Amino acid sequence: EVQLVESGGGLVQPGGSLRLSCAASGFTFSGYEMNWVRQAPGKGLEWVSYISSGGSTIYYADSVKGRFTISRDNAKNSLYLQMNSLRAEDTAVYYCASRVGWGAFDIWGQGTMVTVSS
Amino acid sequence: DIQMTQSPSSLSASVGDRVTITCRASQSISSYLNWYQQKPGKAPKLLIYAASSLQSGVPSRFSGSGSGTDFTLTISSLQPEDFATYYCQQSYSTLSITFGQGTRLEIK
Numbered sequence: 001e002v003q004l005v006e007s008g009g010g011l012v013q014p015g016g017s018l019r020l021s022c023a024a025s026g027f028t029f030s031g032y033e034m035n036w037v038r039q040a041p042g043k044g045l046e047w048v049s050y051i052s053s054g055g056s057t058i059y060y061a062d063s064v065k066g067r068f069t070i071s072r073d074n075a076k077n078s079l080y081l082q083m084n085s086l087r088a089e090d091t092a093v094y095y096c097a098s099r100v101g102w103g104a105f106d107i108w109g110q111g112t113m114v115t116v117s118s
Numbered sequence: 119d120i121q122m123t124q125s126p127s128s129l130s131a132s133v134g135d136r137v138t139i140t141c142r143a144s145q146s147i148s149s150y151l152n153w154y155q156q157k158p159g160k161a162p163k164l165l166i167y168a169a170s171s172l173q174s175g176v177p178s179r180f181s182g183s184g185s186g187t188d189f190t191l192t193i194s195s196l197q198p199e200d201f202a203t204y205y206c207q208q209s210y211s212t213l214s215i216t217f218g219q220g221t222r223l224e225i226k
Contacts, residue, residue, distance in 0.1 A: 103209020
């Protein structure tokens with residue numbers, strides 16, 4: 001079964017750090033570009049970050065640039081998001097998603113909740 | 119950044135109705151427009167990619183059209199399972215992907 005499973009979410013204080021993971025199975029992870037997308041409670045979808053299949057090309061949304069770092073380990077079929085200097089406005093469900101032709105996100109994980117609060 | 123504006127923000131309709139949702143881009147994005155459906159507590163699901171291509175497994179009552187700046191998602195005959203929130207997404211600019219604000223489709 002084609003699947004993405006996120007983990008690592010939780011409650012963290014403002015200014016703190018958290019590392020999210022996304023485990024892929026059922027497809028050739030190393031051949032896919034990957035993204036992180038988040039959704040604040042009751043709000044819409046916000047793209048967070050992109051990484052190419054080999055990891056050489058990376059992009060970030062302005063809202064997280066300089067604070068978040070995306071990475072991947074193709075040998076472990078895993079995607080990561082290191083989140084530092086967290087703010088209340090980073091509170092959201094974080095999804096990992098694979099990117100296919102025309103830039104569409106065809107496979108999504110179930111999401112992991114990150115809450116930034118004191 | 120390319121801004122995506124959906125209309126309406128919410129919509130009430132009945133089972134069997136034909137429904138159209140519009141998405142407008144702040145600049146031309148060719149056909150780099152995708153549509154997603156999201157149900158409460160669930161991850162988004164890809165419905166349409168490249169403006170008009172139906173994702174595998176998606177019912178044929180869903181269709182997409184448009185190019186440049188104006189796009190539409192049409193559901194030809196609403197089914198009970200179609201009541202959800204729909205998002206458009208531009209993928210023209212890989213370094214800055216943007217989504218529309220969403221259209222909530224409710225039962226009348």
